[in-house]
Amino acid sequence: MTTNVLAKDIPQKKHAEPFRVESMNADAPEMQLVRRMAANDPAALEELYSLYGQRLYAYAVRLTGDPARAEDVVQDCLVAAWKAARRFRGEGRVIAWLLSIVHHTALKSLRRPTYEISEAMQETLPAADAPLEEQAQRSQQAHRLREGMQNLSPEHRAVLELVFYQGMSMEECAQICRCPVGTVKSRLNYAKAALRGVLTRAGINGEDVK
């Protein structure tokens, strides 16, 4: 395999905006939405949700592993964003600000001891006894990776999701998780080692990881 092939395979900005910490352009459409929320325009919240709802929900599911709880988290995030809209200065991207709210709401929700594991959550736990058809459909490697990611802590899953789905830079990850950039990098390294360990134990070596 050559490097050129590797480079060619990588999609550009398919799921994400560019990796850069940048100040929000005051005229950007999403910034206008935040302004309208600050001015008590309910339609702006609905537009914000139709723009970012999918990404916020995906992040909440990734962190909580529970669709029902993820719904509550996103709803709480929208309420919090509405209340904080006046204070948002546009020092980062709106999506990074929203993800940051989801991040802390989700982690807080996970710390709540009375929250029992729901049926939906049990379905998403590492499923050694998942239906055979499903297992057959997924490659062994993908299945192991999925299991490996579910076994990571929410903080490690958060960094993977932020980088590979949400298109956040290291600096934005650090802002969202409220930790130093070095911690984001060390979480990525830890996740890499853990996932490689899962694949190695399953007899899938590095050569097969494609």
Place this chain on the structure above:
Amino acid sequence: MNQHERMNELLPAYAAGGLDDKQRRQVAAHLNQCAECQADLELWQAVRTEIQTENSTLRAPAGLANAALAKIHSEAAQRSAWQPARLWQLLKSQVVLVQKELWAASAIMIGMGFVITMDTQNINALQTLAPLAAAAGVAALYRPEDDAARELAMSTPTSPRLVLLVRLALVFGYDLILTLLASLWLTSIFPAIPFSQLILGWLAPMTFLSMLALALSLVMGHDNAILVSYSAWIFQHIPALADEKSVPLMQFPQWVVQLVEGYAHLWSQPTLLFALSAAALAAALWLVGNIEMRTPRSQESFG
């Protein structure tokens, strides 16, 4: 940090498609010569694919924005309840919802205290009856089982604690003003009665007995609350009655006599009674919040 480490650190962003052209070229050049970074990149690409595949099956639930807006409005309504205009509106709405008999019953009982005091020139009558009138009124504040107020749909949701406080202010305030007027009138007719002594004689006991009855009514219902609080009030008069009727308390064991006298003494400690009143009110507010959270019609029990 050497070149390999720098490039290796950029691999997640490279796999996610987030580097600028210059960085991409640098990473690509390094990948040509580094098997370790190639293996790492392959792992990151697999992770990216897995995450994106999983997320592609998710659909953000419809209606979450509307649910959030409903929550926002509900919280805003709760907050605005504490604004003066809204409080005034709430007070007015509760006046008609308090059971009508309460106003007349309180006035009659305090009026009786006034008349007997006039007749006997003994201030004990007013001081004994006024707390009973207030306690009976306050114990009837929370009666969801036969409360006409349940039928009233308030335009905005109001916390059950606030409704209880507003009603308490109305009913207790009414009894307070009536007893105050009766006291003023008595001291104007009988200048020998010191006004401050008259007030001190009923204010603290009336407050405590009312708050006690309120808290008890939430635990054991209206009727039992009145029974218990009235008994608590009457029991403290035993030593005084025994003195008056020359009943020898001494025939009881010493500890019983001490207990009865100690209990009666408690009711003559205004500071202690006010502190206990505050505790009973706090307990009542906590209880009403809990009761209302357990009942499905949580916003409607009062009105």
